[in-house]
Amino acid sequence: MNAVLIIIATATLVTAVMAMAGKNLLHSVLLLACSWAGVAGFFLWAGAQFVAFAQILIYIGAISMVVLFAVLLTRRSRDEAMPATASRSRKPYAVIVGAAVAAVLLAVVADWPASPSAPPPPPETVRRIGVELMGAYAPALLVVGALLTVALVGAVVLASVDRPGGSEDTQ
């Protein structure tokens, strides 16, 4: 059981690192889709099937496509030669900060009081999730719906061209 987790974690982390370190933006987005698939695999491994499929549908299906469209819409040239001077001077500090955060988190995790053994998997069924969502979490569900509506309408407003005179941007 541990070997499967280690394989999933290694694949996810390696693709995430490659995506964050890569030069080509399109490759980064596709590698991140692989990384999100690894996270979905972790959810499946942990017994949360519904969340795993939600992750696949939303992240790999929707968010990666939206990001790909944003990449293609904001692309300047084929070779994507970005001047990386500012980013190069900032990179060592970013790596130091990331390593420090990872060290602190891993130190806390290593000191975690060990639970005696893995408890039996909770009986997670879609029916139970639906009952919880419609019962105790119904107000939160409504708020999330309102949030998604407002956010998507706001995204359309932000990204739309609102120049009635017609400009060079509209085509």
Add this chain to the structure above:
Amino acid sequence: MTHLQLCLAFSSLLFAVGLTGALARSNSILVLLGLELMLNAANLNFIAFWRFGPPGGPATGVVFVLFSIAVAAAEAAVGLALIISIYRHQKNIRLPDARRLKG
């Protein structure tokens, strides 16, 4: 190491990777993707504690992750719309050039 510790170490490393990417890159799309990685690491923690932590509600962790994914999707949509808007004004999406967002 127990299962919970392995899961927490995994999510810590994923969070650190996302944080490093968000801090190091100057392309705003990659910064947004680093943020998404950090959110994913938080979701991993929710599921890990739900599965291996002290017993709580029957589906609490799953419901939390569902809400978190919804908020992350909203954030990605708004962030990419902002990036497209910035590109329309500045003709590139590098963060150091986007100091001025007015008009």
